[in-house]
Amino acid sequence: MIEMLSFSFMQRALIAAVIVGVLCSVLAFFVVLKKLSFVGVGVSHSALGGVALGVIAGVDPVITGGFFATAVAWLIGWVSRKGHMSEDTVIGTFFSASMALGVVLLGLARSYTADLMSYLFGNILAITETDLWLLGGLTVLVLLFVSLFFKELLTMTFDEELAQADGLPVGPLYFGLLTAIALTVVVTVKAVGLVLSSALLVIPAATGFELAKDFRRMLAISVATGVIGSVAGLVVSFYLDVASGATIVLGLSLIFLMAYTLSPRKPWVARVLAKRREKSASPTL
Amino acid sequence: MASQTVANAVEVRDLTVWLNGQTVLEEVTFDIPTGAFAGIVGPNGAGKTTLLKVLLGLVRTYEGSILVFGTPPARLGAQRHKIGYVPQRPNFDRSFPARVLDVVMMGRVSCRGLGRRFTPADREAALESLAMVGALELKDRPIGELSGGQQQRVFLARALCSHTQLLLLDEPNTGLDLPSQNQFYELLDTLRRENSLTIMVVSHDLAMVSRYADRILCINKRVHVHGSPSEVLESPLLDQVYGCEFEQIASRGVVIAGGSH
Numbered sequence: 394m395i396e397m398l399s400f401s402f403m404q405r406a407l408i409a410a411v412i413v414g415v416l417c418s419v420l421a422f423f424v425v426l427k428k429l430s431f432v433g434v435g436v437s438h439s440a441l442g443g444v445a446l447g448v449i450a451g452v453d454p455v456i457t458g459g460f461f462a463t464a465v466a467w468l469i470g471w472v473s474r475k476g477h478m479s480e481d482t483v484i485g486t487f488f489s490a491s492m493a494l495g496v497v498l499l500g501l502a503r504s505y506t507a508d509l510m511s512y513l514f515g516n517i518l519a520i521t522e523t524d525l526w527l528l529g530g531l532t533v534l535v536l537l538f539v540s541l542f543f544k545e546l547l548t549m550t551f552d553e554e555l556a557q558a559d560g561l562p563v564g565p566l567y568f569g570l571l572t573a574i575a576l577t578v579v580v581t582v583k584a585v586g587l588v589l590s591s592a593l594l595v596i597p598a599a600t601g602f603e604l605a606k607d608f609r610r611m612l613a614i615s616v617a618t619g620v621i622g623s624v625a626g627l628v629v630s631f632y633l634d635v636a637s638g639a640t641i642v643l644g645l646s647l648i649f650l651m652a653y654t655l656s657p658r659k660p661w662v663a664r665v666l667a668k669r670r671e672k673s674a675s676p677t678l
Numbered sequence: 679m680a681s682q683t684v685a686n687a688v689e690v691r692d693l694t695v696w697l698n699g700q701t702v703l704e705e706v707t708f709d710i711p712t713g714a715f716a717g718i719v720g721p722n723g724a725g726k727t728t729l730l731k732v733l734l735g736l737v738r739t740y741e742g743s744i745l746v747f748g749t750p751p752a753r754l755g756a757q758r759h760k761i762g763y764v765p766q767r768p769n770f771d772r773s774f775p776a777r778v779l780d781v782v783m784m785g786r787v788s789c790r791g792l793g794r795r796f797t798p799a800d801r802e803a804a805l806e807s808l809a810m811v812g813a814l815e816l817k818d819r820p821i822g823e824l825s826g827g828q829q830q831r832v833f834l835a836r837a838l839c840s841h842t843q844l845l846l847l848d849e850p851n852t853g854l855d856l857p858s859q860n861q862f863y864e865l866l867d868t869l870r871r872e873n874s875l876t877i878m879v880v881s882h883d884l885a886m887v888s889r890y891a892d893r894i895l896c897i898n899k900r901v902h903v904h905g906s907p908s909e910v911l912e913s914p915l916l917d918q919v920y921g922c923e924f925e926q927i928a929s930r931g932v933v934i935a936g937g938s939h
Contacts, residue, residue: 426771426774426775428771541793542792542793544784544787544790544795544796545787545792545793547776547784548784548787551770551774551776551781551784552765552768552769552770553769554736554765554769555763555765555768555769555784555836556784556787557734557736558734558735558736558761558763558765559758559759559763559784559785559787559788559840560735560754560755560758560759560788561787561788561792562792602773602775605775606775606820607775607776607777607820608774608775608776608780610775611775658773
């Protein structure tokens with residue numbers, strides 16, 4: 394471990410893993426409860442079109458990718474809320490079209506073809522100090538947005554129509570959430586890649602959901618899972634010399650599988666827990 | 679709750695509403711006096727739910743004039759918390775990880791204000807609301823584990839906890855057995871008397887509503903009959919609202935009205 398930390402690229406990677414773990418797992422809380430997983434997948438894959446545009450135009454791909462992903466996220470939100478088309482049809486259409494655009498554009502810029510894999514699957518070991526500042530800055534913004542409007546976001550997530558009847562600005566809140574998801578996808582490109590970032594926007598909170606019946610505990614478990622899974626994945630990838638993004642996602646998936654198997658939502662687990670409670674409550678002779 | 683009292687909690691004039699290109703309500707005009715218990719009845723598809731949604735500002739494709747406490751719904755702003763709403767079937771996921779008290783406190787979001795944290799006063803108001811509907815012992819239970827009747831009470835508490843003056847309920851008895859329906863209406867009536875509430879209940883059960891409401895609004899796209907329960911039950915215009923179902927409704931209404939008063 395100490396040997397690993399002697400490399401400055403590993404120190405940066407470790408800090409990035411912690412930040413990505415926190416950022417993604419906080420948003421994942423709303424993604425899972427509001428059932429936006431497919432939106433996350435759609436936006437993350439769509440971002441490739443924007444990243445490729447940046448590569449071709451010689452602009453920072455994070456900037457073009459950010460605009461592109463946000464535009465796609467808003468379009469998904471707008472079309473689905475207007476009710477002209479179902480959300481999954483919109484996502485299915487945009488996500489494949491934008492990805493195809495990205496692959497073609499990156500193909501045209503032949504000198505950059507090698508970058509395609511790093512955009513798709515990420516390389517957390519290549520994180521620079523600037524990337525860290527960008528990641529940290531967005532994390533602060535997202536955490537501010539979530540903490541400032543937590544009760545409103547939770548109310549909207551629970552029942553959107555009731556929230557609207559309460560007079561909450563449901564539209565701006567929803568689009569704020571979509572923007573946060575889109576920007577998160579783009580700034581985590583280097584760490585885990587576009588394809589795998591959607592996993593980070595689901596798995597930590599899905600783990601929390603399996604283990605908790607109270608949203609506070611769900612959020613805490615989500616953040617813990619995000620951070621532990623990301624750091625553990627990074628460490629394992631270092632020692633096994635395998636792709637870091639994929640190892641992080643595999644680590645998270647493993648934690649989720651354990652949570653799913655032992656979830657108190659499972660009838661057999663609930664029975665065992667109830668028996669234990671009965672035993673501990675009964676007076677000892 | 680020291681606000682000026684307006685004579686009519688709700689005033690609707692020549693209201694026509696469109697949804698997806700269809701006219702759902704047409705030239706609807708009525709008043710609901712402050713403190714009234716009004717039943718809105720009519721067959722399926724009559725526009726009852728839409729009427730509530732227009733009053734809540736959820737549907738805005740309309741022509742005509744609507745005033746809630748003297749103000750159009752879209753301009754209620756900070757006064758929005760005066761309206762409480764209990765939907766027919768709350769659209770939440772039963773596995774949502776929230777306790778009953780959390781759900782009731784969501785009803786305080788509108789009076790606390792955007793971006794402001796809940797205070798102990800919000801928690802107290804939510805607990806008081808739960809006590810008012812007789813569901814205080816449920817406060818720590820996960821919302822998804824409650825029965826339909828218990829959930830209905832929790833959502834009523836949610837609608838009441840923001841200094842509510844006008845309570846709108848959409849088919850609150852869907853899925854409840856007859857004794858539970860009666861208990862729920864008794865509770866509404868008590869709450870109205872003790873808290874000076876104005877209540878509007880949408881229902882297709884004219885007989886049940888007639889027992890508790892002091893005025894009935896019979897709609898089927900248009901307002902066909904509007905008056906006291908006895909006036910409405912005896913009105914020949916009910917034919918236009920319910921058609922062939924009228925005989926059955928009228929006889930149930932007479933029997934129940936005779937039995938209870």
